[in-house]
Amino acid sequence: MRVYRERLVVPASWWLLVTACAALLGTTLWAGLSVTTAIVIYAVLEGACAVTLIAWGSARITVTGTELRAGSQRLPLSQIAEVAALDKAQTRALRGPRADPAAYLLVRPYRPVAVYVEIDGRPPERPYWLVATRKPAQLAEAVERARSGAPAADHAEEYRVARPAPGTVG
Numbered sequence: 001m002r003v004y005r006e007r008l009v010v011p012a013s014w015w016l017l018v019t020a021c022a023a024l025l026g027t028t029l030w031a032g033l034s035v036t037t038a039i040v041i042y043a044v045l046e047g048a049c050a051v052t053l054i055a056w057g058s059a060r061i062t063v064t065g066t067e068l069r070a071g072s073q074r075l076p077l078s079q080i081a082e083v084a085a086l087d088k089a090q091t092r093a094l095r096g097p098r099a100d101p102a103a104y105l106l107v108r109p110y111r112p113v114a115v116y117v118e119i120d121g122r123p124p125e126r127p128y129w130l131v132a133t134r135k136p137a138q139l140a141e142a143v144e145r146a147r148s149g150a151p152a153a154d155h156a157e158e159y160r161v162a163r164p165a166p167g168t169v170g
Helices: 012-030 035-056 088-095 136-148
Strands: 002-007 060-064 067-070 073-076 080-086 104-106 114-119 128-132
Touching (some): 060 136, 067 128, 088 114, 114 136
Parallel strands (some): 104 128
Antiparallel strands (some): 067 073, 080 114
């Protein structure tokens, strides 16, 4: 049973920006060469960019009745000590200067907010997870509901938060 599901797709604005950059680089590389070479250069650059953005945006976040999955990693709900929805400033701090090198980070630069998931006992090999999301309050609420065994919403996209998010990391 899924309580929450989200895919970290790359926004359209990033696709436009990458296309413009690939076109600019392609024009620089093409200068003085044949039209056939230009077509090959543009096709290779755009193809490489598309593959990169598709791969980058394929990360999924799923909360089930027993575990939290973020990207390729799985965390049993029984090992979670605390869950907190973070704002932009808190997320930026935990992604940068306050980040623990041993933490699991599933972050994307186009997702400025995240959810902090502290592992029970803060083991040194993986003390916490920082998971980027479009809906931090809803993800934190879904994890809390799944941990408590409360009934979940039928569809992740229709999920609404009924109470404030748990305490935040300062």
